[in-house]
Amino acid sequence: MSSYVLQRTLQMLVVIFGVVTVTFFAVRLVPGDPARLMEPPGTSEEVLKQTRERLGTDKPLSEQYWSFLKGLPQGDLGTSFRGSQPVADRVLTGLPNTFALGLVSMFFTTVLSFGIGILAALKPNSLFDRISLIFVAIAQSTPSFWLGVILVLVFSIRLRWLPAIDMTSWKSFVLPSLTLTISLMPLLIRAVRQSFMETMGEGFVRAARARGLSEERIVGVHVMKVAAIPLITLVGLQAGYVLGGAVVIESIFNWPGIGNMALLSIQQRDFPMVQGTVLAIAVVFTFINFLVDLTYNALDPRIKF
Amino acid sequence: MADRIELPVSAAVAVKRPTRRFAGLGSLWHSFDGKPVARAGLFVFLAIVLAAIFAPVIAPHDPLKQSLGNNFKPPVWNAGSWEYPLGADPLGRDLLSRLIYGAQNSLLVSAGAVIFGGVLGFLIGIISGYFGGWTDTVLMRIGDVQLAFPFVLFAIAILAVSTERTVGRLILVLGISSWIIYARVVRSRVLSERQKDYAWAARALGASRWRVLFRYIVPNVWQPVPLIGMLNLGFFVIVESLLSFLAMGLSPPAPSWGAMLTDGRQYMLIAPWMAIFPGVAIILTVLSINLVADGLAERFDPKLATGHFLRVPLTKKVTLGDWKNDQVILQVRNLTTVFETRAATIRAVTDVSFDLKKGDMFAIVGESGSGKSTLGLSIIQLLDSPGRVLDGEVLFGERDLTRVSNKEMGTIRGAKVGMIFQDPSASLNPVLTVGQQMTETIRRHRSLPPAETMEAARKALATVHIADPDRVLRAYPFQLSGGMAQRVMIALAMSSNPDLLILDEPTSALDVTTQAQLLDELDALRAERQTSMIFITHDIALLGDFADVIMVMYAGRVCEVGPRDRMIAAPLHPYTKALLGAIERRGTGGGRLTSIPGDPPDPTSVAPGCPFADRCPHVMASCRETMPPLVTLEPSHRVACHLVGMEVVA
Numbered sequence: 001m002s003s004y005v006l007q008r009t010l011q012m013l014v015v016i017f018g019v020v021t022v023t024f025f026a027v028r029l030v031p032g033d034p035a036r037l038m039e040p041p042g043t044s045e046e047v048l049k050q051t052r053e054r055l056g057t058d059k060p061l062s063e064q065y066w067s068f069l070k071g072l073p074q075g076d077l078g079t080s081f082r083g084s085q086p087v088a089d090r091v092l093t094g095l096p097n098t099f100a101l102g103l104v105s106m107f108f109t110t111v112l113s114f115g116i117g118i119l120a121a122l123k124p125n126s127l128f129d130r131i132s133l134i135f136v137a138i139a140q141s142t143p144s145f146w147l148g149v150i151l152v153l154v155f156s157i158r159l160r161w162l163p164a165i166d167m168t169s170w171k172s173f174v175l176p177s178l179t180l181t182i183s184l185m186p187l188l189i190r191a192v193r194q195s196f197m198e199t200m201g202e203g204f205v206r207a208a209r210a211r212g213l214s215e216e217r218i219v220g221v222h223v224m225k226v227a228a229i230p231l232i233t234l235v236g237l238q239a240g241y242v243l244g245g246a247v248v249i250e251s252i253f254n255w256p257g258i259g260n261m262a263l264l265s266i267q268q269r270d271f272p273m274v275q276g277t278v279l280a281i282a283v284v285f286t287f288i289n290f291l292v293d294l295t296y297n298a299l300d301p302r303i304k305f
Numbered sequence: 306m307a308d309r310i311e312l313p314v315s316a317a318v319a320v321k322r323p324t325r326r327f328a329g330l331g332s333l334w335h336s337f338d339g340k341p342v343a344r345a346g347l348f349v350f351l352a353i354v355l356a357a358i359f360a361p362v363i364a365p366h367d368p369l370k371q372s373l374g375n376n377f378k379p380p381v382w383n384a385g386s387w388e389y390p391l392g393a394d395p396l397g398r399d400l401l402s403r404l405i406y407g408a409q410n411s412l413l414v415s416a417g418a419v420i421f422g423g424v425l426g427f428l429i430g431i432i433s434g435y436f437g438g439w440t441d442t443v444l445m446r447i448g449d450v451q452l453a454f455p456f457v458l459f460a461i462a463i464l465a466v467s468t469e470r471t472v473g474r475l476i477l478v479l480g481i482s483s484w485i486i487y488a489r490v491v492r493s494r495v496l497s498e499r500q501k502d503y504a505w506a507a508r509a510l511g512a513s514r515w516r517v518l519f520r521y522i523v524p525n526v527w528q529p530v531p532l533i534g535m536l537n538l539g540f541f542v543i544v545e546s547l548l549s550f551l552a553m554g555l556s557p558p559a560p561s562w563g564a565m566l567t568d569g570r571q572y573m574l575i576a577p578w579m580a581i582f583p584g585v586a587i588i589l590t591v592l593s594i595n596l597v598a599d600g601l602a603e604r605f606d607p608k609l610a611t612g613h614f615l616r617v618p619l620t621k622k623v624t625l626g627d628w629k630n631d632q633v634i635l636q637v638r639n640l641t642t643v644f645e646t647r648a649a650t651i652r653a654v655t656d657v658s659f660d661l662k663k664g665d666m667f668a669i670v671g672e673s674g675s676g677k678s679t680l681g682l683s684i685i686q687l688l689d690s691p692g693r694v695l696d697g698e699v700l701f702g703e704r705d706l707t708r709v710s711n712k713e714m715g716t717i718r719g720a721k722v723g724m725i726f727q728d729p730s731a732s733l734n735p736v737l738t739v740g741q742q743m744t745e746t747i748r749r750h751r752s753l754p755p756a757e758t759m760e761a762a763r764k765a766l767a768t769v770h771i772a773d774p775d776r777v778l779r780a781y782p783f784q785l786s787g788g789m790a791q792r793v794m795i796a797l798a799m800s801s802n803p804d805l806l807i808l809d810e811p812t813s814a815l816d817v818t819t820q821a822q823l824l825d826e827l828d829a830l831r832a833e834r835q836t837s838m839i840f841i842t843h844d845i846a847l848l849g850d851f852a853d854v855i856m857v858m859y860a861g862r863v864c865e866v867g868p869r870d871r872m873i874a875a876p877l878h879p880y881t882k883a884l885l886g887a888i889e890r891r892g893t894g895g896g897r898l899t900s901i902p903g904d905p906p907d908p909t910s911v912a913p914g915c916p917f918a919d920r921c922p923h924v925m926a927s928c929r930e931t932m933p934p935l936v937t938l939e940p941s942h943r944v945a946c947h948l949v950g951m952e953v954v955a
Contacts, residue, residue, distance in 0.1 A: 018450045026463055124613055141591035143543045145550055146584035149570050153577055200613055203731035209687055211746045211797055212719015225736045266465045301781045
């Protein structure tokens with residue numbers, strides 16, 4: 001068990017290191033000068049040079065990379081090009097906001113998808129099943145960013161019920177989490193329905209019926225325990241995606257989370273912030289995948305470390 | 306073991322279709338026969354593709370032409386004009402034309418990325434799978450790292466810093482993000498093809514590595530690629546518009562759905578329709594692509610729609626038969642069970658009647674597809690849809706099991722009637738311990754305090770000669786041998802002391818020694834508890850000194866039923882004789898191993914006459930015209946054969 005954890009931790013470090021390194025060079029190798037973006041157009045070459053010196057972008061790439069790596073163990077992610085806040089501080093203020101939105105969305109996504117998927121699987125081809133499949137087909141084809149815009153149009157602009165942007169009260173959670181939930185549900189409903197239908201056809205379900213067990217017990221315990229195991233992977237992937245910052249949704253609703261920060265810093269070519277946010281996203285994403293594997297192994301007695 | 310007696314399962318025959326190859330649009334269209342939804346998707350998708358290709362012809366305006374007098378012109382139904390059917394944007398550009406040209410860009414980028422990613426992934430998959438070694442390791446690890454991170458963010462990062470975003474660059478970035486999905490699937494298929502006999506044979510005959518690869522392996526591994534590509538295409542349409550929505554798609558002013566949405570968002574207050582149209586275009590496109598993909602997926606994986614448990618009690622009233630003989634525990638009368646699919650109705654059990662005496666071991670013998678298992682499931686009322694009892698009675702304990710309510714059946718099943726299935730390890734829930742499954746069953750039928758429930762579980766295991774019940778109770782099913790698992794199943798079924806136990810090939814999955822032991826134990830249990838048993842098997846040889854009554858079934862009908870000794874010593878039906886003859890030949894070791902030439906009839910056919918006629922050595926003209934009735938020769942020995950009728954008359 002502990003050797004498994006150790007091995008996985010090393011693996012995670014390798015992946016995170018790879019992601020961070022690729023990001024570091026990717027943003028720098030593509031043409032484009034952050035100094036030029038920061039200063040107003042028409043700034044003299046002299047001033048630009050000073051700015052580059054201040055940002056450190058005038059140094060050779062290898063030197064920049066080395067000083068970035070040196071800072072990592074101490075949690076020093078550098079200083080944002082915009083303002084003088086340390087990147088680590090800004091990332092740490094963004095993460096809780098992202099987690100809050102992600103957890104609310106994942107809660108509703110999981111509860112609703114399991115509910116709908118199981119009910120549909122219990123009565124395949126029933127009216128409920130058909131309606132839920134139509135919902136799945138349409139929701140799966142709907143781009144989340146468009147949905148977010150339309151929800152704002154209807155509920156904030158027309159009806160004036162809910163705030164359109166920023167995080168101020170619980171009401172601010174409604175539209176972004178609704179958008180995320182609707183865009184995450186289709187895949188999960190499909191998977192839940194599929195997994196439960198397959199499991200319902202297993203021999204042990206028929207055998208449980210032959211022993212006289214109640215349908216509630218059969219579905220709630222026998223089928224649930226088996227059908228849920230493969231679904232954990234998908235829930236974990238989705239959780240990794242939203243807890244690591246649903247970039248676009250955060251951006252549409254101007255959510256003060258890590259995904260929004262990542263996008264803004266990419267647009268502004270704020271290299272230290274790009275690295276910091278991408279690092280945070282990679283850490284959350286891989287750590288959740290690791291948790292998923294641990295849960296998976298704990299739930300299925302057939303798998304041993 | 307059973308030689309040729311194992312024959313194709315009846316249900317599979319009805320859905321067997323000629324395999325078609327992927328040969329263009331026409332065959333794709335035809336392969337969606339009976340799938341109106343997939344066909345509608347294909348239709349809409351083709352319409353969008355055509356609109357994109359012929360955009361210059363269809364679009365009423367140049368998508369880039371500005372006309373400042375017409376800025377924010379509303380759509381035609383909202384006090385607009387037909388000149389600009391969907392209205393115009395802030396620069397007076399025609400929205401409809403921009404939508405149509407947007408389709409062009411969206412599909413160009415997405416399809417290009419699918420082709421690029423698909424070809425790249427396919428090649429890498431082949432190389433990785435076929436050559437293995439360090440090449441494989443390196444390529445797959447790169448893929449792992451890529452999958453371990455949401456790649457769209459990388460795409461955004463790279464495109465954000467690109468000064469010029471052309472179609473080619475977008476295709477490159479999106480394509481690279483997707484190769485691993487294809488590579489993994491193709492690689493695993495190559496790995497399994499490489500191990501197959503024909504590949505070994507080709508190598509052994511001296512074919513070169515490359516020849517084996519292209520001649521034998523490639524043709525067998527590419528099939529899932531179009532399906533993955535189709536799924537990917539829908540995803541890319543969304544990603545392309547997402548990128549342009551974030552101002553990271555094609556460089557402006559190229560018309561793009563995402564960029565149109567950005568405009569719409571900006572002018573949401575004064576021109577809300579501008580935000581709606583591009584979204585509807587994206588949804589229609591992606592929806593149609595996904596529907597085609599679903600249709601393709603079904604074609605690649607034509608699994609039978611898994612049945613689900615559905616019991617509807619018969620409602621037609623009958624007067625309960627003569628229930629006089631209290632020695633009889635079960636009377637089956639004229640039972641008919643059908644499987645109704647869209648393609649055909651299969652009669653799995655036709656007009657079966659028999660009596661089961663208390664404490665008897667009643668054996669049902671027949672080939673696969675003879676309806677014997679369906680008969681067992683019909684008695685305990687556990688048929689999966691589309692199977693259902695069409696007609697008849699199952700009289701048990703003065704009740705007709707085909708007509709009792711689901712609630713009442715719930716109190717009978719497991720408590721009074723139990724059933725055991727062929728594969729014991731599939732009959733136990735893999736993630737619950739044996740103890741959990743035993744105690745839940747015992748609690749269901751008796752209310753005992755927890756400690757006594759455990760004790761009852763131990764006792765139940767002891768009755769099936771499990772020496773170490775505590776260890777077995779703690780074990781998960783995968784830790785048990787097949788024989789042990791089947792003992793657990795028997796203990797589970799017997800723990801409620803049922804009056805009737807149906808055993809469907811309970812020993813077929815076990816080795817011969819375990820089989821013999823288990824049969825002895827079952828026989829002892831029956832004698833001790835006076836439990837009546839129905840023993841379903843394809844192997845008449847098992848029944849020599851075991852069954853009290855033997856019933857032979859063929860094609861869903863009873864051929865012959867009678868006391869064991871008569872059936873074995875003096876069988877009358879040619880099919881019974883053939884089954885017994887098969888064991889004799891097998892026993893002496895001489896002769897052919899195949900026993901009965903020919904196949905059972907197509908279960909969907911409704912030809913008149915005896916179903917065995919085609920394989921019967923004594924077939925006569927009348928056999929093909931009328932179904933012989935089941936004649937009672939002596940009390941309890943009945944045969945359905947024209948031959949027998951003649952002998953009796955003669």
